[in-house]
Amino acid sequence: MDNKLKIREVCGDYALDIPFADGSVNTIYFNSKRNAENVKRIIEIDGSKPNHATVCEMEEIRHGKWEFEKDICGCAWFTCTNCHKYIIMAKHRLYPYCPYCGAKMEVENG
Template sequence: MTCEIREICGDWALSINFLHETVTIYFNSLQNAKNVKHIIETDKSVPNCATVCDMVEVVRCKDCKFFRRESMCYCGEFGGIVTEKDFCSRGERKDENEQTHGC
């Protein structure tokens, strides 16, 4: 199996050549196309052998128990000015009975 990346109208196409057909996947960034191409070429399309990534749940600041609001919004645990839509992997979700503070 071979893969080829090409630019099409400002987007990126990854053509994957199987034995008797070609499948094309479109991406909005070259890096995303390169990542998928690397995974396909590394794993050689063996079922159940996909490259594993280390994923971590993120918590939006507005849902985090460390979120504080005084004159501005900030993180009470790790410091720094934040917005409600910011997030990090170290945040901890508020309990359901804790109040949500908006900015």
């Protein structure tokens, strides 16, 4: 088995194939070759262990909801249930994440 990391082009995107000791392969997709090469380099250097040299910070995903407060001149005032900061935006264009705390907003069906 070839244990080398491989980057390949897939429909205009780039895939990084990461082989495991048991013979299985995990594939991660990227929108640029440069991003794929950076992750490949980090895995090769770091041995795929998260540490201070890893490019991104890993943290738990926070969740919240937009709570409607009031209507101001055709725009709505919403408060994030996670950080309690407010934002004014159109009701039909609610952000999927809070720009202040990064909480992922739950989609309300209704």
